[in-house]
Amino acid sequence: xxxxxxxxxxxxxxxxxxxxxxxxxxxxxxxxxxxxxxxxxxxxxxxxxxxxxxxxxxxxxxxxxxxxxxxxxxxxxxxxxxxxxxxxxxxxxxxxxxxxxxxxxxxxxxxxxxxxxxxxxxxxxxxxxxxxxxxxxxxxxxxxxxxxxxxxxxxxxxxxxxxxxxxxxxxxxxxxxxxxxxxxxxxxxxxxxxxxxxxxxxxxxxxxxxxxxxxxxxxxxxxxxxxxxxxxxxxxxxxxxxxxxxxxxxxxxxxxxxxxxxxxxxxxxxxxxxxxxxxxxxxxxxxxxxxxxxxxxxxxxxxxxxxxxxxxxxxxxxxxxxxxxxxxxxxxxxxxxxxxxxxxxxxxxxxxxxxxxxxxxxxxxxxxxxxxxxxxxxxxxxxxxxxxxxxxxxxxxxxxxxxxxxxxxxxxxxxxxxxxxxxxxxxxxxxxx
Amino acid sequence: xxxxxxxxxxxxxxxxxxxxxxxxxxxxxxxxxxxxxxxxxxxxxxxxxxxxxxxxxxxxxxxxxxxxxxxxxxxxxxxxxxxxxxxxxxxxxxxxxxxxxxxxxxxxxxxxxxxxxxxxxxxxxxxxxxxxxxxxxxxxxxxxxxxxxxxxxxxxxxxxxxxxxxxxxxxxxxxxxxxxxxxxxxxxxxxxxxxxxxxxxxxxxxxxxxxxxxxxxxxxxxxxxxxxxxxxxxxxxxxxxxxxxxxxxxxxxxxxxxxxxxxxxxxxxxxxxxxxxxxxxxxxxxxxxxxxxxxxxxxxxxxxxxxxxxxxxxxxxxxxxxxxxxxxxxxxxxxxxxxxxxxxxxxxxxxxxxxxxxxxxxxxxxxxxxxxxxxxxxxxxxxxxxxxxxxxxxxxxxxxxxxxxxxxxxxxxxxxxxxxxxxxxxxxxxxxx
Numbered sequence: 001x002x003x004x005x006x007x008x009x010x011x012x013x014x015x016x017x018x019x020x021x022x023x024x025x026x027x028x029x030x031x032x033x034x035x036x037x038x039x040x041x042x043x044x045x046x047x048x049x050x051x052x053x054x055x056x057x058x059x060x061x062x063x064x065x066x067x068x069x070x071x072x073x074x075x076x077x078x079x080x081x082x083x084x085x086x087x088x089x090x091x092x093x094x095x096x097x098x099x100x101x102x103x104x105x106x107x108x109x110x111x112x113x114x115x116x117x118x119x120x121x122x123x124x125x126x127x128x129x130x131x132x133x134x135x136x137x138x139x140x141x142x143x144x145x146x147x148x149x150x151x152x153x154x155x156x157x158x159x160x161x162x163x164x165x166x167x168x169x170x171x172x173x174x175x176x177x178x179x180x181x182x183x184x185x186x187x188x189x190x191x192x193x194x195x196x197x198x199x200x201x202x203x204x205x206x207x208x209x210x211x212x213x214x215x216x217x218x219x220x221x222x223x224x225x226x227x228x229x230x231x232x233x234x235x236x237x238x239x240x241x242x243x244x245x246x247x248x249x250x251x252x253x254x255x256x257x258x259x260x261x262x263x264x265x266x267x268x269x270x271x272x273x274x275x276x277x278x279x280x281x282x283x284x285x286x287x288x289x290x291x292x293x294x295x296x297x298x299x300x301x302x303x304x305x306x307x308x309x310x311x312x313x314x315x316x317x318x319x320x321x322x323x324x325x326x327x328x329x330x331x332x333x334x335x336x337x338x339x340x341x342x343x344x345x346x347x348x349x350x351x352x353x354x355x356x357x358x359x360x361x362x363x364x365x366x367x368x369x370x371x372x373x374x375x376x377x378x379x380x381x382x383x384x385x386x387x388x389x390x391x392x393x394x395x396x397x398x399x400x401x402x403x404x405x406x407x408x409x410x411x412x413x414x415x416x417x418x419x420x421x422x423x424x425x426x427x428x429x430x431x432x433x
Numbered sequence: 434x435x436x437x438x439x440x441x442x443x444x445x446x447x448x449x450x451x452x453x454x455x456x457x458x459x460x461x462x463x464x465x466x467x468x469x470x471x472x473x474x475x476x477x478x479x480x481x482x483x484x485x486x487x488x489x490x491x492x493x494x495x496x497x498x499x500x501x502x503x504x505x506x507x508x509x510x511x512x513x514x515x516x517x518x519x520x521x522x523x524x525x526x527x528x529x530x531x532x533x534x535x536x537x538x539x540x541x542x543x544x545x546x547x548x549x550x551x552x553x554x555x556x557x558x559x560x561x562x563x564x565x566x567x568x569x570x571x572x573x574x575x576x577x578x579x580x581x582x583x584x585x586x587x588x589x590x591x592x593x594x595x596x597x598x599x600x601x602x603x604x605x606x607x608x609x610x611x612x613x614x615x616x617x618x619x620x621x622x623x624x625x626x627x628x629x630x631x632x633x634x635x636x637x638x639x640x641x642x643x644x645x646x647x648x649x650x651x652x653x654x655x656x657x658x659x660x661x662x663x664x665x666x667x668x669x670x671x672x673x674x675x676x677x678x679x680x681x682x683x684x685x686x687x688x689x690x691x692x693x694x695x696x697x698x699x700x701x702x703x704x705x706x707x708x709x710x711x712x713x714x715x716x717x718x719x720x721x722x723x724x725x726x727x728x729x730x731x732x733x734x735x736x737x738x739x740x741x742x743x744x745x746x747x748x749x750x751x752x753x754x755x756x757x758x759x760x761x762x763x764x765x766x767x768x769x770x771x772x773x774x775x776x777x778x779x780x781x782x783x784x785x786x787x788x789x790x791x792x793x794x795x796x797x798x799x800x801x802x803x804x805x806x807x808x809x810x811x812x813x814x815x816x817x818x819x820x821x822x823x824x825x826x827x828x829x830x831x832x833x834x835x836x837x838x839x840x841x842x843x844x845x846x847x848x849x850x851x852x853x854x855x856x857x858x859x860x861x862x863x864x865x866x
Contacts, residue, residue, distance in 0.1 A: 019651055020464070020480065021463075021480060022468070022477070022619070022651075023464050023468025024468070024662060026464040027460065027480075030453075030454075030460070031457070034454055035457070037456075043455075044454045044456075045489070046454070046483055046484075046489070049480040049481075050479055056478070056479070218451070218452055218455075229457060289728075289731075290727050290730070290732070290740075291719075291724030291726070291727030291728035291743055292731075293724070294727075294728075295728045297723070298722075298747070299723070299833065299834055299837070301798075301799055301800065303747070304748070304801075307723075308747060308750075309747060310724055310745030311744060311745070312740075312742055312743030312744070314731070314737045314741060314742060321784075322755075351754075352751070367735070368737075400734055401732055
């Protein structure tokens, strides 16, 4: 346990639910809570998932209270028989469960607003262990519960992510902010790269151990490349500033033109910024990626100002009819060829009258490969104001979705390189990494 | 701890890494391991994430060995300074770290195969605690480590999911199968629904408590709807069969035509099966979903036999040029209208010469809404051999990606209903849930 004013305090996160331990659900609450807690100076040092069993919950909560300043328990507050967290907590503190009329009224109106009748089981959601504070759930029926223990805090929240987050934001965070004052949050700086794997990237950047403890570096694979993040201890000041600057310089030098953002902006948002700034437009012609490129780009709000149109041209006939790929070209070189990738990109740029057009044709697998053209062979074209570039990629047999994903990233990287005047033949992500 | 022949044995999963506790990464290894372990009769009863600190790792591993029959530790085996799991384990067992010539040779060839030079730091990956067994990593450099302790097992695996899974499948599972004999796995049965949320679905099905302990029911929101899974204790036999059958009957009756699969098959695979079986084909014309529908359908291997082509038509001009949506129709009703959705679906079906065509036009947000046409308003059309159906959906302001996702699911559900002869105006997922 820590507690001096300038240091983060220690937190434990406990998630409750059989579904977290039988393989049917990935726990996303822990990472969300850890991120939010870090931003207000609570450092999560352990996370535990336990089953819906009273004795397990009691044991883990008791252990956490002996070791942490802030304990957040999430899950097991529902109305069904397998939700036993409330009873376990009451037993741990030898507290009676008392019905709160305020929570009961909220539960009743929750059901009435939805045209449903409230049952006795639902009204049990209004039970609060004696000596606990509570907060009404704005998105559901289970209230948040809290016990203050000599400056430490135990919060009990529902497990449904939307309900948990709503209660955290409206209640837990303000309570902790008030209690902890202006405790500084973790200092963090993000960088985004694409076209290079974590180990190659860290080899290029080198170790940053000499900047410890003021700054530490982490590498994180993302859907679009490798992110780098710097984390600072909050004991810094000028020395911390100097170490962050030194780390940033080494990252910029090592990552070179693989680096596309010094923030946590992802590649589609970066492409959107580039095109919005230049007032240019884009079209996509996808075969093996099947709409994935268009889908990721149109996730960005406002995409309609620069994304003109896209085609998913699986069949040869569609490539001919939609993009005017010559029939003879398809016969001579096959659909998966540099020539067809070029014709697709140029045909899409013409048809959409866009500044740029991306094309992808490849063998995503698991079947469809031949000796000459194995699974993973992919051609990506990008046609722009200065002509058309086509590249060949060998993505291997890691799987269909993997190959679609890698093709999308390579296509976006190729476009980025062309828009920003970088060497379009550099980068390119071929081997697993 | 449990151990009699017919009962599952208890497992703990320990994941190591600062990135799991500072909010930057969601731990997916635990759920994957729990699912796989359940299938061979190892029931995970606790999962713990700890930082890259030797004292934390030692404490948690020691605690796990006092409570579980199978302990799997994942993470912290890399070559960098913050990877301390190997040393922590060696210290816990008071074991020296000895370099394995077999692992060293594997590390050397891993680097040589990739045209990279191997450093001394990389060769430290060949260190194995004395008294531990090991397995060479087929996808990376860190070997798996194992210690047998009076019938209990401690495995140490790398944290990179691909490497962890490869070592689990090739080594951990065979070792445990051999040790535990033909211990029955968990009995599990999946059902998939779409167009209905978890709470409405569970209200319709009702409680299954009377079938406990032979069968328990779980609900799980998925990207495409709500999954239901039954889990059986392995102490069953005929009574278990009877309870599973009774539960299945209630699920079928309650879920009605929201149910589309009595397996863990997802909706795109189900659509693929329907079209493959009937020999029919599909095209897509997407505005606000931006390629998401085509992308999810073409994730299914073999999609090229039934997915003919797709359009992403963001601009009015592209709707006119690609799908022959009449200019006047767009002027009169606006791009987001039932009339345009109908014209898009029919235009796509004509242009692709497909049996079915789906269209989506809507206001995904966050901006672009008006009083008449608020964010979330979405029209979905499906044109087929028996004509065209258009439906209106109100998806609200939960967010752009949420609305794209919900629109995709509603489109696939509408198509499913038309192909299988169900009421196309039933179902439909409008409100959060």
